[in-house]
Amino acid sequence: MRFDDLLHPTPQGLYCPPGDFFIDPVAPVPRALVTHGHADHARAGHGAVMATAQTLDIMAIRYGKDFTGTRQLAEGPVEVNGVRVTFGPAGHVLGSAQIGLEHRGMRITVSGDYCRHPNPACAPWEPLPCDVFVTEATFALPVFRHPAPEGEVDRLLTSLAAFPDRTHMIGAYALGKAQRVIALIRAAGWDRPIYIHGALEALCRYHVEQGVDLGDLRPATGKDLTRADYAGQIVIAPPSAFNSPWVRRFADPLIGFASGWMQIRNRAKARGVELPLVISDHVDWPDLTRTVEELAPEEVWITHGREDALLRWCEMTQRVGRPLRLVGYEDEVPE
Amino acid sequence: MKAFADLLERLAFTPARNGKLRLLRDYFAARPDPERGYALAALTGDLGLRTVTPSLLRALAVERVDAELFALSYDFVGDLAETMALIWPEPDAPSDPGLTDLVEELAGAGKARLPGIITSRLDELGQSERYAYLKLATGALRVGVSARLARVAVAEFGGLDVAAVEEVWHGLTPPYRDLFAWAQGGAKPESAALAPFRPVMLSTATDAEGLASLDPADFVCEWKWDGIRVQAVSDGGVRRLYSRTGEDISAAFPDLIDTMAFEGALDGELLVRRGPEVAPFGDLQKRLNRKTAPKSLLSSHPAGLRIYDILVASGQDLRSLAYTERRKRLEDFAASLDRDRFDLSPLLHVGTWEDLARLRAEPPDPVIEGVMIKRRDSPYLAGRIRGHWFKWKRDPMVIDAVLMTAQRGHGKRSGYYSDYGFGVWDGDRLVPVGKAYFGFTDEELVELDRYVRQNTTDRFGPVRAVAPGLVLEIAFEGLNRSARHKSGVAMRFPRISRIRRDKPAEEADRIESLRALLPSEAR
Numbered sequence: 001m002r003f004d005d006l007l008h009p010t011p012q013g014l015y016c017p018p019g020d021f022f023i024d025p026v027a028p029v030p031r032a033l034v035t036h037g038h039a040d041h042a043r044a045g046h047g048a049v050m051a052t053a054q055t056l057d058i059m060a061i062r063y064g065k066d067f068t069g070t071r072q073l074a075e076g077p078v079e080v081n082g083v084r085v086t087f088g089p090a091g092h093v094l095g096s097a098q099i100g101l102e103h104r105g106m107r108i109t110v111s112g113d114y115c116r117h118p119n120p121a122c123a124p125w126e127p128l129p130c131d132v133f134v135t136e137a138t139f140a141l142p143v144f145r146h147p148a149p150e151g152e153v154d155r156l157l158t159s160l161a162a163f164p165d166r167t168h169m170i171g172a173y174a175l176g177k178a179q180r181v182i183a184l185i186r187a188a189g190w191d192r193p194i195y196i197h198g199a200l201e202a203l204c205r206y207h208v209e210q211g212v213d214l215g216d217l218r219p220a221t222g223k224d225l226t227r228a229d230y231a232g233q234i235v236i237a238p239p240s241a242f243n244s245p246w247v248r249r250f251a252d253p254l255i256g257f258a259s260g261w262m263q264i265r266n267r268a269k270a271r272g273v274e275l276p277l278v279i280s281d282h283v284d285w286p287d288l289t290r291t292v293e294e295l296a297p298e299e300v301w302i303t304h305g306r307e308d309a310l311l312r313w314c315e316m317t318q319r320v321g322r323p324l325r326l327v328g329y330e331d332e333v334p335e
Numbered sequence: 336m337k338a339f340a341d342l343l344e345r346l347a348f349t350p351a352r353n354g355k356l357r358l359l360r361d362y363f364a365a366r367p368d369p370e371r372g373y374a375l376a377a378l379t380g381d382l383g384l385r386t387v388t389p390s391l392l393r394a395l396a397v398e399r400v401d402a403e404l405f406a407l408s409y410d411f412v413g414d415l416a417e418t419m420a421l422i423w424p425e426p427d428a429p430s431d432p433g434l435t436d437l438v439e440e441l442a443g444a445g446k447a448r449l450p451g452i453i454t455s456r457l458d459e460l461g462q463s464e465r466y467a468y469l470k471l472a473t474g475a476l477r478v479g480v481s482a483r484l485a486r487v488a489v490a491e492f493g494g495l496d497v498a499a500v501e502e503v504w505h506g507l508t509p510p511y512r513d514l515f516a517w518a519q520g521g522a523k524p525e526s527a528a529l530a531p532f533r534p535v536m537l538s539t540a541t542d543a544e545g546l547a548s549l550d551p552a553d554f555v556c557e558w559k560w561d562g563i564r565v566q567a568v569s570d571g572g573v574r575r576l577y578s579r580t581g582e583d584i585s586a587a588f589p590d591l592i593d594t595m596a597f598e599g600a601l602d603g604e605l606l607v608r609r610g611p612e613v614a615p616f617g618d619l620q621k622r623l624n625r626k627t628a629p630k631s632l633l634s635s636h637p638a639g640l641r642i643y644d645i646l647v648a649s650g651q652d653l654r655s656l657a658y659t660e661r662r663k664r665l666e667d668f669a670a671s672l673d674r675d676r677f678d679l680s681p682l683l684h685v686g687t688w689e690d691l692a693r694l695r696a697e698p699p700d701p702v703i704e705g706v707m708i709k710r711r712d713s714p715y716l717a718g719r720i721r722g723h724w725f726k727w728k729r730d731p732m733v734i735d736a737v738l739m740t741a742q743r744g745h746g747k748r749s750g751y752y753s754d755y756g757f758g759v760w761d762g763d764r765l766v767p768v769g770k771a772y773f774g775f776t777d778e779e780l781v782e783l784d785r786y787v788r789q790n791t792t793d794r795f796g797p798v799r800a801v802a803p804g805l806v807l808e809i810a811f812e813g814l815n816r817s818a819r820h821k822s823g824v825a826m827r828f829p830r831i832s833r834i835r836r837d838k839p840a841e842e843a844d845r846i847e848s849l850r851a852l853l854p855s856e857a858r
Contacts, residue, residue: 142400143408143421147462243743243797245784247750255749263421265347266413272743272797274348309407316401 003132003299006083006101007108009324014110014134014303018103019083021050023110026328033074033085035112036096037062037175040329050074052087054095054210058175061202090114091125092281093176094207100128108132109295115280116287117149120183121176121212133297134324137305138282139260146260146284152277153184156234156256159275164232167250168275171239171257174200176281178236179207179214181258184279185234186215195220195230197237197246227251239271260284289313304329336460338366339374339434340467346478350745355480359488363515372510373438375489377471379482381509384441387449387472389415395454399424416473419457420466429461435510441472483580493518498534498717501581505531530570532581533600533646533654534717538707538724546688546708546727553712555658556683556691558698559705559726560641561616561813562606563623567640568647569595576605587625591638594673600647601640601665602715603680606702608639613702615854616827617815642669643680643707646715654715661715695727701854704812705729731810732852734844735835737765738805741787743797744772751780752787752799755831757807758822761846765803766822768849774810774830782834803840808833814852824849 007016013025021031028045035041035051037058042051044063049056050072059067072078074087074097086100090112098111109130116125139146160168172178178200185194193216196204201219208214220235231251239257247253260280261267268276283291288310292300299320302310307323314321342362349355359378363371376382396405396419405422412418437456444452453472457465470476486504490497495518506528507514513524564579574595576585585592588605607614607622618636622628645665646654653661662682669679683706685691695706705728713723736757744753754772758765775783786805793800810832817825824846 141408141411142404143412143418145421145425145462242750245750245788253749264412265417268348270796272350272745274350274745276348306407306411309404312401312403312407 001104001106003106003108006103006106007110007132007134009326011327013326013328014324016083016101019080019085019101021080023099024112024329026326032068033099034059035090035099035110036093038093038113038173041112044068048072050078050080050085052095052097055097057206058095058203061206062175086128088126088128089123091116091119091122094122094179094210094212096122096176098125098128100130106131108134109297110134111136113138113282114291115282116291117146119180119281120187121179121207127291127295130295130297132299132301133292133295134301134303135288135292135310136282136329137288137302137307137310139280139284140288140302140306140310142285142309144260144263144284145286146263146280147278149180149184149279150188152258152279153181153188156185156275156277157188157190159254159256160232160234163254166252166254167230167233167235169235169237169242169247169250169253169255170275170277171242171255171259171273172236174203174238177258177279178238179204179212180281181277181279182214182217182236183212186213190234191215192233193218195222195233195235197221197235197241199238199241200236221246242272292319293317336434336437336464336467337431338362339370339377340463342374343467343470343476343478344463346480350479352484355484356488356491359480359485360492363489363492363518368512368515369510370434372512372515373434375485375511376509377438377476378478378480378485380474381482382438382471382474383509384438384472384474385444385446385449386474387453387469389473391450392416392419392453392469392473395419395450395457396422398454416469417466419469420462423457423462423465425462426459429464430459431464432456432459437468437471482582486581489514489518496717499523501532501534502717503531504581505575505577505583529573530568530575530600532566532568532575532577532583534581535564535566535579535602536644536716536724537579537719538709538726539719539721541708541725541727543688543692543727545725546691549688549708551685551687551691554708554710555662556685556694557643557680557707557709558683558700558703559707559728560604560606560613560680561702561704562604562613562619562641564602565605565640566600566602566646567591567595567642568600569597570600570647571598584623587622587628588638589628590633591640591676594676597668597672598649599645599668601642601668601677602644602646603640603642603677606639606641607636609637613641613700615702615815616813617817617854620815637675639676639678641678641680642672644715656714657712658709658714659711691727695729698729703729728812731812731832732814733808733810733832734759734849734852735806735838735842736768736809737803737840737843738783738786738801738807739765739767739803741783741799741801748780751784753780753784755783755807757809759844759846759849760841761822766846768820768822768824768846769809769811769826769829771807771809771829771831774832775834779831779834806835806838806840806843807831808835814849814854816853822846822849824853 012027014023022029023033024041025032030047032046033050037055042059044067047069049068077086084102087097090096090098092113092115101108107130109128172181254274256275257273258277258279262276262278301322303324303326311321409418490500503524517523566577568575574592607618708725710723739758740756741752742754744751756770758767790802791799809829811826811829813827815825
């Protein structure tokens with residue numbers, strides 16, 4: 001048996017023939033294992049979904065209770081048609097997991113999206129030993145070295161002190177990034193209310209239920225607040241909201257964006273961002289290469305992103321690298 | 336270096352002019368001499384360091400990073416200094432050497448020592464400081480601050496008159512200790528340099544209504560030529576050509592400089608002139624923004640100066656004299672100048688404002704863009720002082736164009752689509768011909784924004800494409816041929832003069848009618 005016989009790419013996503021299931025399929029399939037709740041990995045309409053309890057909850061919040069035919073909670077190792085399946089934390093967003101497959105002594109870990117930097121909004125990454133490590137390559141260029149997120153949040157607070165009349169509006173994706181940014185702001189000592197866009201409410205509430213402390217959150221839609229009330233306040237919203245007339249209710253908005261892409265000036269400028277905050281929930285180049293070194297798999301398979309650079313690195317370090325060129329996964333989830 | 340790196344970072348991401356000015360003022364207030372002076376010189380492009388070439392930097396990078404990984408990274412980032420700053424190995428404990436030390440070290444380094452110096456500095460600096468250092472070394476900051484804006488910031492910092500700063504600027508050298516001393520209450524620096532720039536006198540716009548209350552007998556009229564306003568100064572063998580804002584543009588006009596065999600300072604319109612024929616603005620544009628001028632261009636596009644004022648003659652400052660007195664001096668002075676390069680801007684003989692209106696309506700030359708009206712007894716005053724000089728521009732050209740794209744604005748216009756791209760018909764397709772982001776009222780902005788939102792067909796980052804359904808009347812000051820634009824034409828100062836709700840999109844103008852507005856030589 002070759003590694004390919006246990007897992008290989010198909011147009012719908014990664015498929016495991018002996019287990020007869022897909023991992024993070026991009027189209028409806030009879031049986032799906034889902035690593036995490038971001039829209040490009042977790043889609044509605046499958047026959048059956050296996051995922052962590054939090055990912056199942058998040059899918060229900062986003063797509064409604066009947067997002068799948070049947071659901072199975074991933075709790076401890078389980079056998080699926082003779083394939084031993086293990087979900088281990090990925091450190092990416094709340095509920096995110098890596099999926100380990102074991103069959104006839106062969107082990108493959110599908111890491112999904114993952115991050116090694118501590119994140120107050122989710123459980124930390126843990127290694128799942130493997131023969132094949134399937135990794136993303138979103139930030140797989142040596143220019144990506146994400147700074148400590150605490151320092152980025154300090155820059156936000158410094159800007160608030162320098163521009164106390166401006167509403168600081170930070171773009172952050174609804175699942176994971178928004179809650180991480182809020183938790184970081186709280187950890188930096190900001191105890192005033194943080195105002196959130198309606199699109200973030202359900203997921204923020206869910207994080208609080210799961211024990212993530214986000215402090216005093218208020219809707220950024222309150223009718224009783226005037227433009228002046230928002231001066232010097234923090235508003236968190238999905239980035240797409242900055243294209244909508246909603247922005248106009250705030251005092252001289254200063255637009256920020258929390259994303260790993262903000263490390264690249266042209267990207268930040270093209271988005272019209274005044275305050276780029278380099279906060280990423282993916283591995284950067286040092287963490288990605290370190291992870292591969294630590295796991296020391298026989299092969300590295302690359303799902304999506306900047307695979308050329310990672311392949312070059314594999315070549316330089318005498319590793320077997322293989323691009324899967326999966327389509328349908330975004331660099332960062334547009335929502 | 337941290338403070339300077341931070342300044343560059345914030346300038347780059349601050350879109351508003353006032354925001355940039357504030358950052359600069361704060362920096363000048365917080366940093367000591369000579370550091371702030373070196374920062375100012377870096378911003379105005381006057382630091383004069385030996386240029387570090389891209390190939391030198393690339394060679395340094397691939398000593399530390401695999402060449403293929405570097406190339407992939409550079410492709411992705413798109414800026415060499417930024418790629419290097421990001422990719423360079425991070426020191427355990429970055430140091431913070433002073434900007435002054437870094438500048439003086441680069442200035443004092445010979446070519447052979449330069450690579451070693453840059454490498455060891457990159458090894459000790461943090462990421463943001465590496466970026467600033469490399470931008471300093473390559474001499475291209477690209478933070479959206481013009482030399483003029485940097486000088487305005489110094490003036491504001493010291494509560495000084497910008498015109499006064501401009502006047503002494505060309506006599507000053509980095510790190511500008513004397514300038515900052517003046518800004519903080521010390522003496523105004525003596526302008527020791529030869530051929531200094533003198534702030535120009537500007538006009539205010541008027542029209543028939545505005546002129547009605549004035550007596551034509553108090554004024555002299557001239558044509559307003561469509562070139563660029565320059566000051567030609569020749570002083571003790573030093574010859575300089577300055578733009579209206581005091582930028583030294585001599586290097587681009589050696590043909591004119593060569594013929595400036597006089598002692599004095601002249602004010603006039605820079606034009607491309609072939610014999611008596613004045614070429615359209617597009618021809619002059621080919622000669623602007625150059626560091627050198629190729630010979631072929633000098634002969635195909637010869638520069639000339641149409642002079643209309645004299646500020647200094649043979650060492651004597653004439654600016655306090657009345658206009659009519661200066662004009663007499665100018666006419667005497669002109670007699671000794673090279674006629675192929677210098678000619679007098681003719682005076683118009685008008686008895687009434689109606690005479691002037693008739694002349695303005697039918698100017699004898701296509702390169703005339705209106706008329707100038709100057710008070711006979713006005714001295715030469717720096718800046719735009721009301722009541723002395725007026726411009727009455729020809730009515731703008733207008734076309735009806737179709738709204739094609741819109742981009743989000745900043746600051747007060749956050750959340751509004753306020754920058755508009757428009758096009759005209761070429762066959763049954765729309766071809767983009769320009770962009771405009773002013774000319775409309777606040778109410779019209781709301782209306783345009785609503786139209787954009789309700790008719791979006793596509794999105795590219797902050798830009799939306801809209802269905803072709805709204806006609807905008809676009810006013811503009813002139814049209815040039817352009818190889819850069821798909822349509823082949825480029826508008827000058829386009830703005831939205833009206834929203835033509837009454838007009839169906841298919842009845843908007845066609846590219847042929849726009850081309851017909853090109854000056855004949857450029858058609």
